[in-house]
Structure formats: structure tokens, C-alpha cells
Amino acid sequence: xxxxxxxxxxxxxxxxxxxxxxxxxxxxxxxxxxxxxxxxxxxxxxxxxxxxxxxxxxxxxxxxxxxxxxxxxxxxxxxxxxxxxxxxxxxxxxxxxxxxxxxxxxxxxxxxxxxxxxxxxxxxxxxxxxxxxxxxxxxxxxxxxxxxxxxxxxxxxxxxxxxxxxxxxxxxxxxxxxxxxxxxxxxxxxxxxxxxxxxxxxxxxxxxxxxxxxxxxxxxxxxxxxxxxxxxxxxxxxxxxxxxxxxxxxxxxxxxxxxxxxxxxxxxxxxxxxxxxxxxxxxxxxxxxxxxxxxxxxxxxxxxxxxxxxxxxxxxxxxxxxxxxxxxxxxxxxxxxxxxxxxxxxxxxxxxxxxxxxxxxxxxxxxxxxxxxxxxxxxxxxxxxxxxxxxxxxxxxxxxxxxxxxxxxxxxxxxxxxxxxxxxxxxxxxxxxxxxxxxxxxxxxxxxxxxxxxxxxxxxxxxxxxxxxxxxxxxxxxxxxxxxxxxxxxxxxxxxxxxxxxxxxxxxxxxxxxxxxxxxxxxxxxxxxxxxxxxxxxxxxxxxxxxxxxxxxxxxxxxxxxxxxxxxxxxxxxxxxxxxxxxxxxxxxxxxxxxxxxxxxxxxxxxxxxxxxxxxxxxxxxxxxxxxxxxxxxxxxxxxxxxxxxxxxxxxxxxxxxxxxxxxxxxxxxxxxxxxxxxxxxxxxxxxxxxxxxxxxxxxxxxxxxxxxxxxxxxxxxxxxxxxxxxxxxxxxxxxxxxxxxxxxxxxxxxxxxxxxxxxxxxxxxxxxxxxxxxxxxxxxxxxxxxxxxxxxxxxxxxxxxxxxxxxxxxxxxxxxxxxxxxxxxxxxxxxxxxxxxxxxxxx
Amino acid sequence: xxxxxxxxxxxxxxxxxxxxxxxxxxxxxxxxxxxxxxxxxxxxxxxxxxxxxxxxxxxxxxxxxxxxxxxxxxxxxxxxxxxxxxxxxxxxxxxxxxxxxxxxxxxx
Ligand code: SRM
Ligand SMILES: Cc1cc2nc3c(=O)[nH]c(=O)nc-3n(C[C@H](O)[C@H](O)[C@H](O)COP(=O)(O)OP(=O)(O)OC[C@H]3O[C@@H](n4cnc5c(N)ncnc54)[C@H](O)[C@@H]3O)c2cc1C
Ligand code: SF4
Ligand code: FES
Numbered sequence: 027x028x029x030x031x032x033x034x035x036x037x038x039x040x041x042x043x044x045x046x047x048x049x050x051x052x053x054x055x056x057x058x059x060x061x062x063x064x065x066x067x068x069x070x071x072x073x074x075x076x077x078x079x080x081x082x083x084x085x086x087x088x089x090x091x092x093x094x095x096x097x098x099x100x101x102x103x104x105x106x107x108x109x110x111x112x113x114x115x116x117x118x119x120x121x122x123x124x125x126x127x128x129x130x131x132x133x134x135x136x137x138x139x140x141x142x143x144x145x146x147x148x149x150x151x152x153x154x155x156x157x158x159x160x161x162x163x164x165x166x167x168x169x170x171x172x173x174x175x176x177x178x179x180x181x182x183x184x185x186x187x188x189x190x191x192x193x194x195x196x197x198x199x200x201x202x203x204x205x206x207x208x209x210x211x212x213x214x215x216x217x218x219x220x221x222x223x224x225x226x227x228x229x230x231x232x233x234x235x236x237x238x239x240x241x242x243x244x245x246x247x248x249x250x251x252x253x254x255x256x257x258x259x260x261x262x263x264x265x266x267x268x269x270x271x272x273x274x275x276x277x278x279x280x281x282x283x284x285x286x287x288x289x290x291x292x293x294x295x296x297x298x299x300x301x302x303x304x305x306x307x308x309x310x311x312x313x314x315x316x317x318x319x320x321x322x323x324x325x326x327x328x329x330x331x332x333x334x335x336x337x338x339x340x341x342x343x344x345x346x347x348x349x350x351x352x353x354x355x356x357x358x359x360x361x362x363x364x365x366x367x368x369x370x371x372x373x374x375x376x377x378x379x380x381x382x383x384x385x386x387x388x389x390x391x392x393x394x395x396x397x398x399x400x401x402x403x404x405x406x407x408x409x410x411x412x413x414x415x416x417x418x419x420x421x422x423x424x425x426x427x428x429x430x431x432x433x434x435x436x437x438x439x440x441x442x443x444x445x446x447x448x449x450x451x452x453x454x455x456x457x458x459x460x461x462x463x464x465x466x467x468x469x470x471x472x473x474x475x476x477x478x479x480x481x482x483x484x485x486x487x488x489x490x491x492x493x494x495x496x497x498x499x500x501x502x503x504x505x506x507x508x509x510x511x512x513x514x515x516x517x518x519x520x521x522x523x524x525x526x527x528x529x530x531x532x533x534x535x536x537x538x539x540x541x542x543x544x545x546x547x548x549x550x551x552x553x554x555x556x557x558x559x560x561x562x563x564x565x566x567x568x569x570x571x572x573x574x575x576x577x578x579x580x581x582x583x584x585x586x587x588x589x590x591x592x593x594x595x596x597x598x599x600x601x602x603x604x605x606x607x608x609x610x611x612x613x614x615x616x617x618x619x620x621x622x623x624x625x626x627x628x629x630x631x632x633x634x635x636x637x638x639x640x641x642x643x644x645x646x647x648x649x650x651x652x653x654x655x656x657x658x659x660x661x662x663x664x665x666x667x668x669x670x671x672x673x674x675x676x677x678x679x680x681x682x683x684x685x686x687x688x689x690x691x692x693x694x695x696x697x698x699x700x701x702x703x704x705x706x707x708x709x710x711x712x713x714x715x716x717x718x719x720x721x722x723x724x725x726x727x728x729x730x731x732x733x734x735x736x737x738x739x740x741x742x743x744x745x746x747x748x749x750x751x752x753x754x755x756x757x758x759x760x761x762x763x764x765x766x767x768x769x770x771x772x773x774x775x776x777x778x779x780x781x782x783x784x785x786x787x788x789x790x791x792x793x794x795x796x797x798x799x800x801x802x803x804x805x806x807x808x809x810x811x812x813x814x815x816x817x818x819x820x821x822x823x824x825x826x827x828x829x830x831x832x833x834x835x836x837x838x839x840x841x842x843x844x845x846x847x848x849x850x851x852x853x854x855x856x857x858x859x860x861x862x863x864x865x866x867x868x869x870x
Numbered sequence: 871x872x873x874x875x876x877x878x879x880x881x882x883x884x885x886x887x888x889x890x891x892x893x894x895x896x897x898x899x900x901x902x903x904x905x906x907x908x909x910x911x912x913x914x915x916x917x918x919x920x921x922x923x924x925x926x927x928x929x930x931x932x933x934x935x936x937x938x939x940x941x942x943x944x945x946x947x948x949x950x951x952x953x954x955x956x957x958x959x960x961x962x963x964x965x966x967x968x969x970x971x972x973x974x975x976x977x978x
Contacts, residue, residue, distance in 0.1 A: 512934070544886075544903065546931035547940035572886035576927045576942030579887075584942055588922035836882040836900075838892040842923050844916075859921075 029056040032330065033116055033126035035106045035272070037061030039070055040303030040319035041132030042087050047327040049096045055330065057098045058124050060116070062105035062133070063155060066090060071316055071484060073159065077187040079728065079747030081707055082156045109276040111296060128298055128330060131286060132323070133269035135304040135312070139262045140175075144237030149244050149259040153184045154266075162261060166191040169258030171243060173197075175234065176264035177204040182350045184263045185226055189351070196227045196255060198247065200264070203230060208346060208357035212374060213397040216381035220353045220400060223379075229255065268305045268312055281307040290338040292326045300326045309341055317451045318342035324454075343413060343451070347398075347405045347486050354402040359412050360385050360395035368394055371423045382426040384408065391417050396426075406490040410440075414447050440493045441501065449491055452483025457494055464498050471495050472780035476738060488785060510771065511548040514541040518696065518771045522556050531561055532569045551575045552771040555658055558694035559766045560807075562814040564821050565657075566828045577656035580832065581818055582638055585631060587845055587856040590638060592618070592630040593655035594645050595691060598665040598683030598703070599626030608648030612641055619853045625662035625700070627653060632847060632854050636834045642819040651691075651817040658772075659694045660701070663687035664712065668705030668722070675705035677722030682751065683711075686720075686758070692815045693762065693808075696769040696778070700734070714742045717775040718758055723747070727754045731761060731789070732775040740776040743786050746794060756805065760793045763804035871896075871966075871977050880973040883910075888926035888939065890915050893977070898966050899926035899939070900975060901950060906937060910975065911950035912966035917941050919961050 032048065032055045034041050041059070048057055061067070068085040076082055093100040104118045115125045137152035139145050149169075151161055166172065172188040174181050177199030189195040197204070203214030204221070218228050233250040240246035243256040268285045279287040279295040285307025292300045292308075303319035304312060313319065321339055328337045345358040363370045367388035374381045380400040386393055393411040398404065404426060411418060411425075419425070445458035455478045463477040474495050475481055481488045508517040514537075516524070521536070530536050533553050537545055545553075554573035558565060565571070565578050577583050582590035594609065609628050613620040616637055618630040633641055642652075654660065663686050666672065668679030683703040690699070702713040703720040713719030719730035725748040733742025746757060769778040782788055791797040822828045834842060846862055847854035857865065877891050883902035891898050897915035915923045920943030928939040928948075933956065938947040947956040953965040967978040 513931075544905070544930070544932040544937070546933055546938075547929040547945065550929055550931060568885070571884060572930070575929065576924075579927065584924065584927070586920070586922065586943070588924040830882070831884065834890065835892040835897070836878040836889045840892050842897070844923050 029054050030330065031055070031125055031127045032057050032130065033124050033128075034059045034130045034132060035116065036132035036134055036269075036303075036305070037063070037067045037100070037102070038132060038134040038303065039067060039087065039316050040134070040323050041130070042067030043320045044130060044132060044302060044323035044326060045093070045098060046088070047324055048330070049098070051327055051331055053327070053331050058126075059093065059098060059100040060104070060106050060118060060124070061100070061102045063157070064103040065156065066093070066100065066102065068156060070154070073153075073156070074183055074187050075744075076156075076159050077163075077190040080744055082159070083707075084744065085156070106272060109272055109299075111276055111299075114298065126298075128300065130326060131273060131294070131299065131301040131305055132303045133272065133305045135266040135268045135314075137262055138265040138267045140234070140264055142234050142237060144245075145260075145262070147237060147245065150237065151259065151261045153180070153187070153261050153263055162187070162259075163191065165259045166193055169193055169244070171196070171257045171259075173247065173255065173257040173260045175199075175260060175262045177201070177228065177230065178207060178263070178265065179205060179346070179348070179350070180266075181263035182221070184261050185221075186351045188261065189224075189226060193258075194227075195225070196229060196257065197221075198232050198234065198255065199228070199230045200233055201230065204228065205355070205357075208361055208397075209355070209399070210362050210383060210397050212372060212383060213355075213357075213361075213381050213399045216374065216376075216379060216399040217350075217353060217355060219376075220379050221351055224351050224353075226351065266304065266312075266314060268307070270305055273301070273305075281310065285312050288322075288339075290325075290340065291329050291336070292322050292339055293329070300329065302326050308339060311341070313342055313344070315342070315344065315346070317454070318344075320452075321454065345409055345412070347402050347409075354398070354400060356396070356398035356402045356405040356408075358396040358405070358409055359393070361397045363395065365394050371426065373423075373426045373428075375428075384422060384426055386418060386422050390420075390422055393418055393422070393425075406487075410443055410447060410490075414444055416442065440490070440497045443494070449494055450478075450480035450483065450487040452487075453479040455480040460491070460494050461498055464495070464502070469499075470781060472777045475780055492783060510552060511546055513537060513543045513545050513549050516540065518552055518556070519768050521553060522560070522767055525553075525556050526560050531557065531563075533557070533573050534569065545573075547575075548771070551578070551658075554578070555694045555696070555771070559811070562692075562694075562811050564816065564818060566818070566822060566831070571831070580635060580638060581642075581652060581656060581822060582633070583656045585856070588635075588842060589631070589845055589856070590633045590635065591655070592633055592638070592641055592645070593623070593627060593653040594650035595653040595687070596627040596662075597687035597691070598663055598680050600665070600680055600684060601627075605648055605650055608645065608650065612644050615644075616641060617847075617854060619855060626664050627662060629655070632856075634834065634841065634845065635832055639823050639829055639832050643823050646817070646820050646823070652819040654692060654818075657694060658696065658698055659692060660687070660690040660699045662700060663690075664700075664702035664716075666704050666708075666710035668703075672705055674708060675722065676724055677705055677727065679703040679705035679711065679720075679722055682720065682727075686755075689755070689812060690758075690762065692818070693766075693811050695762065695766050697772050697774045699762065699775070715739060716742060718742075718761065720754065726750050729754060729757060732779040732786075734774050734776050736774070738776075743779075745786070745790065757793055759808040760801050760804045761789075763808050764789075764792060764800075767804075873977055874971075875977040877968065877975045877977065880970060880975060883975065886930060888928065888930065890923070890926040891975075893966075897923045900968060901926075901930050901939060903930060903937065908951075910968055910970055911937070912968040913939070913948060913950060913953050914964040914966075916963065917943055917946075918963060919946055919955070919958065920944050925963070 067087045104120045106116045107119045108117045117123045172193035173196045174185045175198050177197050185197050234247050236248040244258045247255045270280045270286050273286040286301040288301050288306045294301050302322035325339045347356040363385040368385050370385050372383040383397045385395040396408045447457045468474045481491045509515045550573040618632050621629050623629045663683045665680045665683030669675030699717045701718040702711040702716045704711040704713045705722050715733045715735045719742045721728045727749045728747045729745045730742035731745045846857040848857045888899050888901040898912050899915040901911045915925050928942045930939045937950045953963045955961040969978040
């Protein structure tokens with residue numbers, strides 16, 4: 027069967043989602059993507075975060091490589107100019123031409139700039155693309171005052187950005203109130219009050235008639251009521267208009283006020299052309315949110331497949347919850363109470379600056395809409411009542427009234443939600459999907475997130491998701507027994523606490539006081555690890571040695587044949603030729619297999635147990651130290667060459683990596699910790715896949731946390747920006763100690779954060795704002811570990827008692843006859859079964 | 871392997887852990903758990919699943935009432951009294967009787 031030729035015009039969020047879904051489907055198609063912007067799709071929803079320190083590339087949703095790896099032909103920066111429907115081809119501005127069997131228009135929309143005289147001046151900008159951001163930033167540099175035209179959702183978000191840039195910020199709105207679409211009058215007023223308190227000046231009912239030059243500032247806005255406002259730059263955010271010119275030219279049906287008309291299969295008036303996302307008009311409505319766009323994309327993919335079950339787009343709920351300039355705002359359904367016979371209940375508290383209103387049906391049974399300003403804690407519950415038509419309690423007003431008799435507001439038990447209830451609208455995850463993932467083996471919040479993707483979009487559903495997961499776990503009697511093993515009825519965190527507070531220094535003491543039995547391979551290493559993170563004794567002390575995993579016991583990693591590997595520390599990857607030579611000599615003398623690791627250092631394999639002390643003696647004499655490759659502790663701090671040599675470097679990444687590696691070396695932790703430091707945003711050290719990643723900026727360091735490679739790779743999250751080296755170190759101290767204190771055993775930082783209630787924001791509060799008041803304590807605990815560091819190998823080779831442990835046999839100097847090597851590419855490797863059998867046959 | 875054959879000194883053993891010894895060409899793993907009734911246990915050092923001589927280097931403990939060592943390679947549990955592998959009945963290891971006499975470890 028010949029491949030279906032599918033051409034996609036526009037590579038925004040929805041266009042990309044369509045392509046992604048096509049790739050994942052079984053449809054045998056040849057996909058061509060034509061994007062008008064010069065870069066592949068990125069996350070527009072989080073655009074503002076670039077003002078708070080994110081790099082544009084943090085927003086990317088895909089890449090040219092991803093497309094080419096998946097057989098998608100992609101062209102960027104050359105928009106489509108015409109559709110020739112009779113020949114079924116599209117033609118770009120530069121004259122490229124592409125044939126299609128099916129065409130998908132995902133051209134999105136553009137900011138509406140009112141036709142005001144002077145609105146085409148250089149200082150008049152819009153806010154929708156990464157390029158717009160760069161222009162706003164550049165203009166802000168020599169500006170003092172910034173005006174945003176438009177007091178809607180996007181306008182206020184833009185005002186936040188302008189304020190972040192340090193400008194005196196004004197919002198100019200034509201209508202009487204802010205966010206008129208989502209809020210009623212009362213809510214709008216409360217929002218204004220709160221925003222003004224934050225220093226943003228709001229001007230409503232202002233119609234701009236002329237923008238001209240002015241003496242002291244760059245611009246003057248003149249309003250219809252003869253007043254004016256002086257400013258240096260203006261950002262228009264006065265609504266969006268669908269990009270439907272292409273469709274119009276091609277005689278497709280478009281709405282009176284714009285938008286390409288589609289049916290519930292997302293088909294336009296030409297059955298071979300689909301329109302999805304913000305350019306599509308469905309039921310006389312443009313859906314200016316990404317979730318409905320994603321649903322349209324999925325419907326279109328379903329149309330192109332030969333799936334028997336056809337899905338359709340049925341409109342979408344436009345309820346939203348957001349934080350605008352730090353103010354919580356929520357809007358559900360019929361916020362204005364326009365439904366016939368509806369009843370409204372309002373609660374307004376001007377001291378606390380909270381406004382809540384619900385609209386219920388005439389019989390008081392169903393929730394039709396709600397407005398929340400200043401406190402969105404009821405949003406999740408209200409939304410579920412609304413979406414699922416759940417019958418309201420007898421006195422609906424209690425839903426929003428603060429409790430007077432000490433009882434809390436009737437939150438909706440998540441068990442009451444139907445299976446079809448949408449929990450995460452970004453990724454279209456229903457309660458049923460979550461239940462299925464738990465039935466399928468997920469047993470923690472982190473697992474469910476990984477499996478279903480829920481809460482990995484805007485993050486708004488995180489709290490609700492947690493409730494559903496907890497509830498389901500409980501319902502299955504899976505009241506997830508968090509005991510570490512049969513010997514201790516406690517979690518790792520509890521054991522940590524007992525050890526620290528009870529000043530317990532040995533496993534024997536701990537199990538006497540708080541456990542039972544002999545212990546096992548789960549609790550022993552975990553306790554040994556906590557003892558080391560807390561008191562930092564040598565791990566081979568008599569009362570610790572039996573607790574360690576084999577790798578810690580022999581300060582080396584056991585290989586498949588029972589031999590060991592040797593990894594000296596190479597802080598930051600910087601190494602003197604002399605030390606390299608010393609490593610080489612040891613390798614040669616003991617005939618070890620030598621390899622450069624993925625962690626910027628050298629690994630020597632094939633050492634027999636009894637050879638380890640001699641090998642380490644030589645390495646230590648050459649100035650090397652143990653690399654802790656065997657321990658749950660800091661592994662490596664990778665670095666790039668940085669500003670000392672590299673023409674792009676803006677800070678000394680090597681120096682910082684070395685300092686950091688030396689600071690935290692030997693620190694035992696719940697799982698291994700990896701870090702990296704890059705000298706500029708090119709990120710050659712791959713810091714964003716580390717537990718702690720550090721990237722140099724012109725002004726200092728950006729800190730990323732909780733990334734990893736490995737089985738489930740996860741990009742690190744931006745944690746703080748433009749830090750001085752001193753603050754950076756402080757934050758890392760606190761971050762690591764907090765992790766050590768609260769994580770589960772063998773939980774990498776990423777999974778740990780996934781399970782922390784409140785996630786990244788909570789972590790920021792604890793580490794940066796010191797919300798728990800423990801920052802100083804954490805720093806002191808870290809200082810103790812740092813000051814008690816010892817090279818474990820150096821101590822071991824100086825202690826004959828400890829060295830006894832490294833005998834192959836306690837009663838013989840024989841060697842293990844099962845350790846047999848063969849040569850490969852000029853070095854040794856363990857013989858496989860066949861090779862061993864062959865050799866045994868020869869000697870027999 | 872004769873009865874009362876001396877293998878090593880008591881202070882060659884490591885409390886709550888194991889060591890390896892070579893006895894008549896056979897590698898045996900000897901574990902010293904002073905708080906248990908039997909105190910000293912010996913099984914073959916060969917891990918039939920990991921296929922290496924390393925059982926002496928595993929962590930000892932109890933698992934559902936049985937005294938076990940967990941293989942340092944792939945973590946299966948071997949019962950120190952019966953030699954049975956708790957995860958795989960087809961992979962038992964040989965056991966040896968050893969005891970402590972006058973601070974010496976001897977074949978019993
Ligand atoms: C030697 C090395 C591979 C190499 O030849 O390059 C290696 C070898 C081992 N890795 Fe690794 N990893 C090595 C770099 C990595 C990297 C790359 C990196 O660090 O940049 C990763 C992915 C990055 C990450 O961890 O985020 C990596 C992800 C893993 C994982 C999966 C971790 C995860 O969270 O999913 C394991 C398994 C584990 O730790 O539970 C693992 C475990 C292991 C163990 C310890 C397995 C074992 O228990 O025997 C290997 C033995 C090391 C030895 O004998 O010395 N290794 N391992 C690398 C040593 C780096 C070093 O200098 O210390
Ligand atoms: C600052 C900001 C904040 C937002 N916040 C939220 C939010 O919190 N929640 C939410 O749900 N939504 C939010 N949105 C809206 C959301 O970003 C959009 O709903 C979504 O991006 C729509 O996706 P789309 O693919 O339809 O359009 P777009 O993402 O606009 O993509 C369309 C693409 O098509 C390209 N194109 C246009 N014409 C052509 C042509 N002729 N040839 C080739 N390419 C063409 C455009 O250049 C563009 O790259 C926000 C938007 C902005 C700007
Ligand atoms: S990250 Fe930047 S400074 Fe470091 S090597 Fe790469 S380009 Fe150079
Ligand atoms: S609703 Fe946005 S991530 Fe779930």
C-alpha cells in the first residue's frame with residue numbers, strides 16, 4: 027500500500043502534538059511539516075518563564091533530529107503562502123511545493139493589534155513567540171516604564187513579565203474590568219485590588235486613540251477621554267486572531283469573525299483538509315487553550331487511521347486555574363451566571379482579599395460555574411462537581427464559606443469521582459487511566475506520573491492526582507506499607523530521624539531499640555548508609571563492616587566473575603599527565619582492562635580481591651584518591667573546559683567542578699549523586715541530566731536539580747538563577763542534606779522530588795526561603811561530613827586489621843581458579859562459559 | 871575432608887559476615903553470627919546463579935525465619951542451614967558442618 031502523504035502547516039504546540047501522535051500511531055504515512063517560525067515547536071504556555079530565568083531551549087517540545095529520526099520531513103522559517111486544492115499541493119513563500127493526500131492546518135493565531143495611529147512604532151510589541159521575548163527584553167533594556175494593552179489573561183501574564191524585567195508596569199484595558207471573560211464583576215474588582223497592591227497600575231475603560239512621541243519618555247498614549255499615559259514601550263495583548271488567511275484564499279469556509287470552520291471530526295469544508303488548534307472554529311468558538319487543541323489533534327489522527335472506532339471533538343471545558351502576578355485565580359464554567367434560573371452565592375473578604383462565587387442550578391443540585399480570586403484551594407473540588415455533574419450538598423454555600431464551627435469545607439472525596447472524570451486535562455488522563463496504571467503495577471505517585479504523564483504538563487492537577495493515587499492505594503489495602511523490611515516497622519526517613527536524634531552509632535543498637543531479628547541485605551546497607559551520612563565513621567569499622575553491600579565492603583565494584591574494578595577520583599575530569607601515567611602503570615603491572623568511563627575518569631577492571639590493597643597503595647602514592655564508584659554517594663562532577671580555554675565560556679566551570687567534587691566527595695546518600703558544571707549555555711558538560719546541574723551565566727550560575735540519565739531519563743528542573751558561587755554552594759549543601767534526610771532508600775533525586783508533596787515549588791520554599799527553618803541545621807550537618815572526610819582506601823591500607831578482609835582465602839594463598847581471562851583487542855576480558863570449558867578440557 | 875580438620879583461627883572470621891577458605895581444593899564460605907544459636911555456618915562459596923565464587927562476600931541476615939546470605943551478585947537468598955536457594959529450588963548449594971573449638975574453626 028502506498029503511503030498516505032500528510033502535510034502539516036504550522037509547527038506550534040498543536041501541530042507538533044498531531045505529528046507526535048501520528049508517529050506513535052500505526053498509520054503508514056509520509057509526514058511533511060512546514061513551520062512558519064524558524065524553530066521547531068516549543069511550549070508557548072510557559073513562555074513567561076524565560077523572564078524568570080529559563081532558557082528558550084528549556085521550552086522546546088521537539089527537535090529537528092527527533093523529526094528526522096522518525097522519518098518526518100520538516101521545513102522551518104518558510105511559511106505556506108498558498109493552497110492549491112485542485113492539484114492538492116501547498117506552496118511556500120519561497121516557492122517550495124509539497125503534494126498532499128491530506129492536509130492539516132495548525133496555524134494557530136496571532137496577537138491582535140488594534141488599528142491605532144502609531145501602533146506600528148518600534149517600541150510597540152506583541153507577545154506570543156520566542157522571538158517576541160527577545161524583542162521585549164531588548165526594548166526593556168533602555169526603558170523605565172512599560173505598558174501592557176489588554177487586561178485579559180495573557181495581558182496580565184505579560185504584565186508579570188514586564189514587571190520581572192524591572193519596569194514600572196501599567197495595564198491599560200478597554201473594558202471596565204480585568205479578565206472580563208473569566209471573572210464576574212466582583213472577582214474582577216478583587217483581582218484589581220490585589221494586583222495594584224503589587225505595584226502594577228491598572229487603567230480601565232481606556233480607549234487609546236493615538237500613540238505619539240513625547241519629550242521625557244519615548245512614547246505617549248492618548249486616550250479617548252482626553253487623558254494620557256507616558257511610557258517607553260507598549261506590549262499589545264488585546265486578544266488573538268486566528269491565522270486563517272490561507273484558508274480564506276483557498277475558499278475554505280471561515281467564520282464571520284475569523285477561524286477556519288470545522289466539524290466534530292475537525293474537517294474543514296474540504297474533506298481532505300483538517301484544521302486543529304487555535305486556527306479552528308468549532309461550534310462558533312475558538313478554543314484559546316492547549317488542551318482542546320490537543321484533543322482536536324487526536325481526533326484528526328484518528329480520522330486518518332483505519333481505526334474502526336471514530337472519535338470526535340465535542341468542544342471542551344474552558345475552566346482555568348492560574349497564578350497571575352502571584353495571585354491565585356480560578357474560573358469554572360458559567361462564571362457570569364448567565365444560565366437561566368441560576369442562583370449565585372458569593373463570599374467576599376476584603377481584609378484577606380479573597381473572593382469566591384458559585385453559580386448553581388435553580389434546584390440547587392448542580393454546579394454551573396465558579397469564580398475564585400485570592401484562594402484557589404476549592405478549585406479542584408468545584409471543578410469535579412462541575413465536570414461530572416455530581417449532586418451538590420444540601421447547602422451549596424458551604425462549599426465556599428470559611429468554616430465557622432471548626433469543621434472544614436466539604437471537600438469532595440475523590441472516591442466519589444466517576445472513572446471517566448478527567449484528572450489531568452493537559453494529558454487527558456482520567457481517573458480510570460490512573461486506576462488502570464495502579465492495577466498495572468504502579469505503586470507510588472512517582473510511578474503513576476511516569477506511566478500516565480499526569481501532572482507533567484501545566485502541573486495544575488498535581489494535588490488532585492495525589493489524592494486519587496492515595497485513595498486508590500488505600501482502597502486496595504495497599505496502605506503502602508512503608509516499612510523498609512521485615513526487621514524495622516519504619517521508613518528510611520524515620521530511621522534517619524531515630525539515628526540522628528537518638529545519637530545511635532551502630533546497627534546493633536538500632537535493631538535492639540527499634541527493630542527485631544538479625545537484619546538483612548535491605549536494612550543493613552540502608553542503615554550503614556544513614557550512619558555514614560550522619561556520623562561519617564569509616565565504613566570498614568568493625569561494627570559497620572558486615573552491613574555493607576559487597577562493593578562498599580571491598581571499596582571496589584564486583585564484576586561478573588568476582589573480580590573488582592578500580593576507579594580513582596578525577597575531580598572535574600581534570601588530571602595531570604603524571605597521574606595518568608601512574609594509572610597506566612598500575613594497569614600495565616596488574617594486567618588490568620582499562621577504559622574511559624562515562625563519568626570523565628578511568629576504570630581499571632579485573633583486579634583480584636587480594637590485589638586491591640597493593641593497587642591502591644600505588645595509586646595513593648601517585649596522589650590519587652578513591653573515586654567512590656562503589657558507594658551510594660557522590661560519583662562525579664563532570665565539567666566542560668569553560669572560560670579558561672573555551673572561547674564561549676563565561677565562568678570557570680572546571681575550577682568550580684573541582685571545588686564541588688572535593689567538597690562533597692565521600693558523602694553517603696540514599697542513592698548515587700551525579701553533578702556537572704558547564705561553562706556556558708552550550709552545556710557541553712550535560713549538566714541538565716544530573717542530580718545537581720550547574721550552568722554558568724554572565725552573572726553567576728544557574729542551578730538545576732533532580733535530573734538523571736539511566737533507566738528513566740529525566741531532565742533537571744531549573745531551581746535558581748544567577749547565583750554567586752557562595753549562594754550556590756549553600757543551596758547545594760541544603761539540597762543534598764534535605765535529600766539525605768527525607769528520601770527513600772535507593773531513590774534518586776528525581777523520583778524523590780516526584781513524590782514530594784508540592785514538588786519543585788516546595789523544594790524551593792525549603793531550600794531557598796527556608797520555610798521549615800532548618801537551613802542552618804542542614805548546613806551544619808553538611809559541614810560535619812566535609813570536615814570528617816577521609817580517603818577510605820588510604821585509611822584501609824594503613825590498618826592491618828582492615829586489610830585482613832582482602833584475603834582471597836583465610837587459609838591459603840591459592841587463587842580463584844574460576845577467574846579466567848582471555849585477550850580481546852589487546853586487553854583482558856572475563857572468559858565466557860564456552861571458553862572456560864574449552865580451557866578446562868585442555869588442562870584435563 | 872576429615873573431622874576435626876582445622877581450617878583457620880576464630881579471629882580470621884568476621885563477626886556477622888563471611889570469609890572464604892580453601893579446604894581440600896574446595897572453596898567454602900564460612901559465616902560467623904555470634905548472636906545465633908549455631909554461631910558458625912559454612913556453605914559452598916560457588917554461586918550457582920551468578921556463576922562465580924563469591925557467596926562469602928554476601929550480606930547475612932534472616933529472611934522469613936531462615937538464616938540466609940544474600941548473593942552479592944544478583945541478591946538471591948541461600949539458607950545457611952540447608953543450602954537451599956529461596957528464589958530457585960533448582961539452585962541449592964552444598965553445606966558443610968563446621969564448629970568452633972578452642973578458638974579454632976574445625977570441620978565437624
Ligand atoms: C563504568 C561505568 C560505565 C562506563 O564504562 O563508562 C558504569 C558502570 C556501572 N554502572 Fe553506571 N556506569 C558509568 C556511568 C553511568 C552513567 C553516565 C554518567 O554518569 O554520566 C549513567 C547514567 C547517568 C545517571 O546515573 O543519571 C549510569 C547509570 C547507571 C545506573 C542507572 C541509574 C538510574 O538511576 O537509572 C545503574 C544502576 C544503579 O545505580 O542502580 C548503574 C550502575 C553501574 C554499575 C555500578 C553496575 C554494577 O553494580 O555493577 C557498573 C559498575 C561500575 C564498575 O564496575 O566500576 N549505572 N552509569 C560508568 C562509570 C562512571 C564513573 O566514572 O563513575
Ligand atoms: C504567553 C502565553 C501564555 C499562555 N498560557 C496558556 C495557559 O496557561 N494554558 C493554555 O491552555 N494555553 C495558554 N496559552 C495558549 C496556548 O499557547 C495556545 O492555545 C497554543 O499554543 C495553541 O497551539 P497552536 O498549535 O494551535 O498554535 P501556535 O502554538 O500558535 O502555533 C501555530 C504555528 O503555526 C505557524 N504558522 C502560522 N501560519 C503559518 C503558515 N502559513 N505556514 C507555516 N506556519 C504557519 C505559526 O508561526 C506558529 O508557529 C498561552 C499563550 C501565550 C502566548
Ligand atoms: S559548555 Fe560552553 S564553555 Fe563549556 S566547553 Fe561547551 S561551549 Fe565551551
Ligand atoms: S492538568 Fe496540566 S498537567 Fe495535569
